[in-house]
Amino acid sequence: MPQFLSTTDPDFETNFRALLGMKREADEDVDKAVAAIIADVRARGDQALIDYTARYDRLTLTPETLVFSVEEVDAAIATVPPQERSALELAAARIRAYHERQRPENALWTDEAGAQLGWRWTAVSAAGLYVPGGLASYPSSVLMNAIPAQVAGVERLCICAPTPDGVANPLVLLAARLAGVETIYRLGGAQAIAAMAYGTDSVQPVDKITGPGNAFVAAAKRRVFGQVGIDMIAGPSEILVIADADNDPDWIAVDLLSQAEHDESAQSILITTDRAFGEAVAKAVDKRLETLERRKIAGKSWADFGAVITVRNVEEAVALSDRIAPEHLEIACADAQDIADTIRHAGAIFIGAWTPEAIGDYVGGPNHVLPTARSARFSSGLSVLDFMKRTTLARMTPDALAAIGPAAETLAISEGLEAHGLSVRARLERLNT
Amino acid sequence: MPQFLSTTDPDFETNFRALLGMKREADEDVDKAVAAIIADVRARGDQALIDYTARYDRLTLTPETLVFSVEEVDAAIATVPPQERSALELAAARIRAYHERQRPENALWTDEAGAQLGWRWTAVSAAGLYVPGGLASYPSSVLMNAIPAQVAGVERLCICAPTPDGVANPLVLLAARLAGVETIYRLGGAQAIAAMAYGTDSVQPVDKITGPGNAFVAAAKRRVFGQVGIDMIAGPSEILVIADADNDPDWIAVDLLSQAEHDESAQSILITTDRAFGEAVAKAVDKRLETLERRKIAGKSWADFGAVITVRNVEEAVALSDRIAPEHLEIACADAQDIADTIRHAGAIFIGAWTPEAIGDYVGGPNHVLPTARSARFSSGLSVLDFMKRTTLARMTPDALAAIGPAAETLAISEGLEAHGLSVRARLERLNT
Incomplete structure (x- = not known):
């Protein structure tokens, strides 16, 4: 059962604060282990990478097989069914078109004192993208990380993706090729981050590392920050839906479940002006949970972190939304556009009931790497700017x-x-x- | 004596790599102490702030005197001589004019599928600026941090500045007022960062923290990253000058010293196509060091980390400069503009012999908070964008x-x-x- 809150409850503020403050990530003591792995990779290079891969991925590598050969990639890609290939190509084209509009402008002017001033944007020379293995090995994330880098003009792009037991995801390799990434290492975990940050005999170091990962990857990114640039420390996914009563409860239910199914730590929240509608959505969620493939994960996320909040009016909904600063905000209301215009803190907004959040995960065009855990208060989703930097000019x-x-x-x-x-x-x- | 290198030396590559890899910062074990301070501020709030300030700044505060009153600021500002006030006002106006051009554009379009896509920039709601105390208490840094925030539209701006023995710098308070900062706390160190990140009874938490600081401040910023946004972890200052023989050696000497005098860990490097000119500059540095007020600091920086590199031609100079990715790059060559056009990695470029780097520290207009320690490979100086974030839109x-x-x-x-x-x-x- 999700929590049911209402702004008319006398203890609403207390309960809402508790919801905001919920710690959804396990406080694993991984930092020490990660520090040791990074030091080991810096000291022993390729051999450390080979040792960790044997231990964690049960895979025996050599310096030669750390990287996929062109033939291996070709062979894997040939197994991708045409429908999936077309879908990935459509996604790549739409993501590229959106991100090409993000290329920033240079500037140069002469002021009244006669000083020439301005700035110039240039691309990072080399970037490394981390792609998780196992269940969370998402080809869409390859596109979302690599295409902005490519649009920015990054010359050298590589991917590190673990292949547990030697199993690679052909769609990940196809996505890499569609996005122009030539070098793909069979490497995961903190050791992959260390290799990309500091380099080994077989792994050329990069200047910027992006991409999601588990607690080890996140801790490693935090540690190498400064040596290289990083994007952000991504937390579990979240969705906030603001919906009025004039919606199909089942649509909203599957939207909430589309985040809940990611991870037991994901969070799905519905804010509605109509309590009965909120209850109908909760009932529709339960119904979908009876048959959903990932019902165990989605059900636990919904029970532990889900919430249905009833508000008096849209103004209250907007104010609560800005306090949550959601990663994904879906607005399914008659005046969705007007509401969107007043929102201040959100990673991405999906406007109107015909815009399910999942569209943005794949083919909408905007990036799906977005600020989580209320960090939309101060940060943005991944963009072309993350792979560029600005030099100021004065003469x-x-x-x-x-x-x-x-x-x-x-x-x-x-x-x-x-x-x-x-x-x-x-x-x-x-x-x- | 600085190092003298030449690209014609047989061991040049080894020595240049050693120069690049020089560790200029003390590897202080401050992280553990900082973690304890942050936990203490979170647990005990104002009382922890009062205790740390008594211990480190020898100053007894109460919750009421944590913040400067308007009368205290008025009184301090009244002591600022007119010439300094005018200089600060000119600096503020020029910095504002430059940064106003950085305001980013929103975008909204409809694509061929009929999808409406775009993005919208909004300001961070609240930002906190750290201003170091003691010798490195620079009013110019107040302007460089606060004005971009103000231009971005940040609603609530505060400053934390330690006041050792209760002594405040009137110019810092004036700079704060010129930049529209109302709330100035008498707080420094990791405790100030913790207070701004998590809030106490007297300190309202912010969403973004910027500004330079010592090792404790840097470690605290790294730790609170995620809870709030931070700008960057600033290291010791650096300058790289590329100069041909057609320069006054004394001009280049004082330019090199203008970074060396910041800090014993600062680094000043000259790249020149003419070895004799390089020697003349080194001689001019020695001459200036005889009388310079901060000769002890500047002399140690120059002896320990200074370098004069002779290259065969301008192309070599550009290639080495991009490997260094300097915070400040000054180009004093006949074809300075052409050279600047080919540089890829630098925080700020000062073009032509009439543009000493120090102009950029105060009144040029561009920001003087710039990426150090080779991080210009992947990051930019402080800008209006650091106080804004982008929400993507899809309908x-x-x-x-x-x-x-x-x-x-x-x-x-x-x-x-x-x-x-x-x-x-x-x-x-x-x-x-």
């Missing part, structure tokens, strides 16, 4: 330096940084002679 | 869902995510009835 003329240099000198002296001031003064003196 | 019509939904369903099934597919299927079935 003074003698006149411009004469105009603004004395102020710089004054501030340098007041900050006790004499040489800063002298570097301006030496030039200004030339002008006066 | 399907029934026709659009009919066009692209089946591909989403196919991929959902292939990924084993049945409910994802059902959320599309339920809607498509309605269309078929």
Whole structure:
């Protein structure tokens, strides 16, 4: 049973805060283990990678087989049924079209002092994408990570994907090819992150690492941050649906379940202006749970973390939504667009009942790597900008330096940084002679 | 004595790699202490803040005096000499003008399938800026952090600045006022970061924390990352100057010293096509070091981490510069603009001999919070974007869902995510009835 809350309950604020503060991730003590793995990979290189892969993936590798050969990729891709290939191609094309609009503009101008100012965006030289293995090995995530990198102009892209017992997902390899990734390592876990950050004889180091992963991968990304750039530390998936009574309860039920089925730690919340509708949705969820393949996972997520919140009006719904700052926000209301316009904190908004969140996971176009655990308050989904960086530009003329240099000198002296001031003064003196 | 390298040396590659790999920061074991401080602030709130401030800043506070009163700020600001006030106002105006051009554009379009797609940028609701105390208490840094936040539209801005022995820097308070920051806490160290991240009775929590700090502050920022957003972990300052022989050696010498004087761990590197010019610069540095106020700091930085690298040609200079990925790159060459155009990795470029780096620290306009320690390979200086986040938008019509939904369903099934597919299927079935 999910929680049922109502803003008219006397203890609503307490219960809502408890919902917000729910710790959904196991507090595993993995950091120490991860530190040791990273140190080992830095010290022993390829041999450490081979040892960890034997231990965790039950797979014997050599420096030569750390990476998939072109023939291996070809052979795997040939097994993909045409319908799945077409679907992946459609997804790739739509994701590419969306992300191509994100390429940022350079700027250059001359101000009234005669100073030329601006900035220029350039791509990261090399990026590494982590793709989880096992159940969470999603070809769609390959596209969502690799295509923005490719659109940004990253020259060298690689993937690390574990292949437990040597089993690879052909769709993952096809997605890599569609996104222009040539190098795919049979590597997972903290050891893969360490290899991409520091390099080994067989793994060229990269400048930026993105992609989801388990607690070991997340801890490793946090540790190598600084040595390389990382995207974000992704937590369990979440959906918030705001729905009025004028909806099919079953549609909303499957939308809620589409997040709940990801992970027992996922969270699905419905906010509605109509309590009876909320109850109807909960009943529809129970009905779907009777037959859903992943009913055990989805049922536990819904029971432990699910919630149905009844509000007095749409304004209350928006205010609660902004406090939740959901990863995915679906708005199934008559005035969905107006409501969307007033939302401040959300990773992605799906507007109107004809826009199920799952569309955004695959073929909508926007990225499905989105800020979780309320981090949409301060961060954004993955984009082309994550694979680029900005260099600021400044060019003074003698006149411009004469105009603004004395102020710089004054501030340098007041900050006790004499040489800063002298570097301006030496030039200004030339002008006066 | 700085190191002298030349690309014609047989052991150049080895020595250059050693230069790149130099560890300039003390590997202090502060992380454990910081974890304890954060836990203590979360547990004891204001009282922990008061206790740490008594211990580290020798200052007795109460919940009421944690924050500067308006009268205290007024009184301090009144002591600022007019010349310094004008210089700070000029700096604020120029920084604001530059950053106002960084406001990002929203986007919304309808694609050929009839899907409405786009994104919308919104500001972070609340941001906290850390301003170091003591020698490194720089009013210019207040402007560089607070103005982008203000331009982004952040509603609530606060500053934490330690005041050792109760001494505050009036220019810091003036800079805060110029940048629209109302709330300034007398707090420093890891406890200040913890308070801004988690909140106490007297400190309202924020969503994003930026600003430089010592090893404790850096470790605390790394630890609270996820609970709040952070800007970057700043390391010691660096400058790389590329200069041809047609320069005044003294100009280049003071430019190198303007970074060296920041910190004994700062690094100043000259790359030149003319070895004799490099030697003349080194001689000019020594001369300036005889009288420079901060000669002890600057001299140690220059001796320990300084380098003069002679290259065969400009192409070599550019290639080495991109490997260094300097925080600050100054190009004092006849064809400075052409060289700047080919640089790929640098935080900020100062083009031409009339653009000393120090201009960028104060009044140029671009931000002086820049990626250090080679992180310009994957990250950018502070900007308006650091205080904003992007929400992606998608709105399907029934026709659009009919066009692209089946591909989403196919991929959902292939990924084993049945409910994802059902959320599309339920809607498509309605269309078929």
